[in-house]
Amino acid sequence: MSTAAPALAALLAVHRPDLAVAILTESTVDAARPFDLIQFEAAFGATGRRFGTTMLDGAATVSDTTGRSWSIVTWGIDELARALLIVAGIDRVAPAEQVAWLDGLHRAGITRERQAILRCLALLPEPARFLPIALDACRASTQPVFEAIACENPYPAAHFPETSFNHMVLKAVFTEVALTRILGLATRRSTELARMAADYASERTAAGRSVPADLALVLSR
Amino acid sequence: MKIFDPHIHMSSRTTADYEAMAAAGITVIVEPAFWLGQPRTHVGTFEDYFGSLLGWEPFRASQFGIRHFCTLALNPKEANDERIAAGVVALLPRYLGKDGVVAVGEIGYDEQTPAEDRWFAEQLELAQRFDLPALVHTPHRDKKRGTERSLALVREAGFPEERVLIDHNTEETLPMVLATGCWAGHSIYPKSKMDEARMAALVRQYGSERIIVNSAADWGVSDPLKVPKTVAVMREQGITDALIETIVWENPVRFFAQSGRLTLDEAPSSADSWEGNSVRRS
Numbered sequence: 001m002s003t004a005a006p007a008l009a010a011l012l013a014v015h016r017p018d019l020a021v022a023i024l025t026e027s028t029v030d031a032a033r034p035f036d037l038i039q040f041e042a043a044f045g046a047t048g049r050r051f052g053t054t055m056l057d058g059a060a061t062v063s064d065t066t067g068r069s070w071s072i073v074t075w076g077i078d079e080l081a082r083a084l085l086i087v088a089g090i091d092r093v094a095p096a097e098q099v100a101w102l103d104g105l106h107r108a109g110i111t112r113e114r115q116a117i118l119r120c121l122a123l124l125p126e127p128a129r130f131l132p133i134a135l136d137a138c139r140a141s142t143q144p145v146f147e148a149i150a151c152e153n154p155y156p157a158a159h160f161p162e163t164s165f166n167h168m169v170l171k172a173v174f175t176e177v178a179l180t181r182i183l184g185l186a187t188r189r190s191t192e193l194a195r196m197a198a199d200y201a202s203e204r205t206a207a208g209r210s211v212p213a214d215l216a217l218v219l220s221r
Numbered sequence: 222m223k224i225f226d227p228h229i230h231m232s233s234r235t236t237a238d239y240e241a242m243a244a245a246g247i248t249v250i251v252e253p254a255f256w257l258g259q260p261r262t263h264v265g266t267f268e269d270y271f272g273s274l275l276g277w278e279p280f281r282a283s284q285f286g287i288r289h290f291c292t293l294a295l296n297p298k299e300a301n302d303e304r305i306a307a308g309v310v311a312l313l314p315r316y317l318g319k320d321g322v323v324a325v326g327e328i329g330y331d332e333q334t335p336a337e338d339r340w341f342a343e344q345l346e347l348a349q350r351f352d353l354p355a356l357v358h359t360p361h362r363d364k365k366r367g368t369e370r371s372l373a374l375v376r377e378a379g380f381p382e383e384r385v386l387i388d389h390n391t392e393e394t395l396p397m398v399l400a401t402g403c404w405a406g407h408s409i410y411p412k413s414k415m416d417e418a419r420m421a422a423l424v425r426q427y428g429s430e431r432i433i434v435n436s437a438a439d440w441g442v443s444d445p446l447k448v449p450k451t452v453a454v455m456r457e458q459g460i461t462d463a464l465i466e467t468i469v470w471e472n473p474v475r476f477f478a479q480s481g482r483l484t485l486d487e488a489p490s491s492a493d494s495w496e497g498n499s500v501r502r503s
Binding site for chain 1: 268271272275276277279280314315316318319320321481482484
């Protein structure tokens with residue numbers, strides 16, 4: 001199992017001790033039985049109505065293999081449960097098929113399923129492989145999908161090419177998402193991002209509109 | 222009065238419609254998968270259509286404080302297209318277990334062909350397997366016969382009648398449906414199907430039991446405010462608010478709650494805001 005799985009399982013057990021073990025069995029991600037894709041997707045789909053969408057709150061954090069930790073207090077309990085299923089389930093899929101497997105789940109996913117997948121990308125083995133999924137989510141107009149990759153998520157700062165990262169930041173400004181929610185923003189400031197931010201500020205001013213205050217976070221490199 | 226429009230194709234409507242619907246008191250809607258006017262010729266387009274009904278459209282609705290649920294199926298018209306029918310039905314098990322899916326539908330008859338028989342019956346089996354109710358479209362042409370055949374197929378399949386909603390009824394088909402255990406939907410249209418005054422007359426004659434009203438608004442000549450407009454006409458004709466609310470709220474809630482997935486207690490989850498930041502565009 002991925003290193004993150006026991007931590008997610010322990011956290012889920014705090015919230016739902018009655019279901020934390022059961023979903024691993026029902027989804028066939030525990031090693032006791034052969035991995036069954038249909039049962040996995042059935043359990044993955046039913047997770048929302050079984051767990052509800054209450055936010056975790058408290059002091060929940062996770063860590064990836066590089067030792068980086070981040071808060072997941074904004075995840076819903078359903079997202080935690082689904083993240084556990086993915087982080088544990090991916091090890092049951094042949095390595096060469098893991099990207100296609102996750103891409104299929106993401107493509108067929110309802111909004112909250114996609115959110116859960118995006119939130120745990122950084123916890124998966126060799127996370128850079130999943131860049132197309134993350135970029136697809138950045139193109140989404142379904143705002144919660146965009147926010148699941150852009151906000152409280154270390155993945156973009158760690159893996160996005162410069163153009164994609166810069167456009168994600170601008171899109172966050174456009175959609176009134178606070179830039180302080182983008183993890184690692186300071187490490188990805190650049191001359192080009194500062195230019196794009198300045199041009200946007202100029203466009204707003206020319207239109208007689210206010211300039212969002214947190215644009216200042218990227219106006220200099 | 223709380224209003225539920227249990228049949229409306231929002232994918233072909235605008236945000237101005239959502240705004241007007243919310244202002245008129247509509248808080249919950251069900252969008253059945255149906256055809257889109259232009260025939261689809263590839264199975265893959267249904268994956269994207271189902272994805273829209275489960276992702277993008279609920280988000281659009283949530284921006285206006287409206288809860289959006291859907292029903293999924295291969296519709297009766299496209300059931301006749303051999304290029305796609307089997308492939309689309311094969312997709313369904315991947316989607317029918319998901320949150321937000323409150324029935325299998327629209328299934329039923331269009332031209333009452335053998336292909337429609339087959340896919341209607343197979344999708345009723347899927348509804349059984351996924352513990353979902355079924356939404357049954359009745360045809361525009363040869364409607365009476367189509368309704369009879371639908372009711373007969375439901376009975377022969379042994380599908381529980383209280384979990385079936387037979388839609389688009391008229392004066393002639395309503396008594397046939399009420400004679401079974403099925404629910405009866407009525408689509409209030411500017412020209413065809415049913416109108417507000419005729420609907421009020423039916424309610425005065427038959428009462429409210431298992432009676433449901435919808436707009437069935439889509440990309441054609443139709444009106445997303447037909448449910449609130451029908452409420453107004455029923456009031457004018459002296460029907461009590463209690464009876465009206467049974468029809469436009471309690472009945473659709475009871476029918477779709479049989480899915481176990483009609484979550485009306487939580488706020489629309491995709492409208493979450495963060496520290497006062499609205500997700501809406503400026």
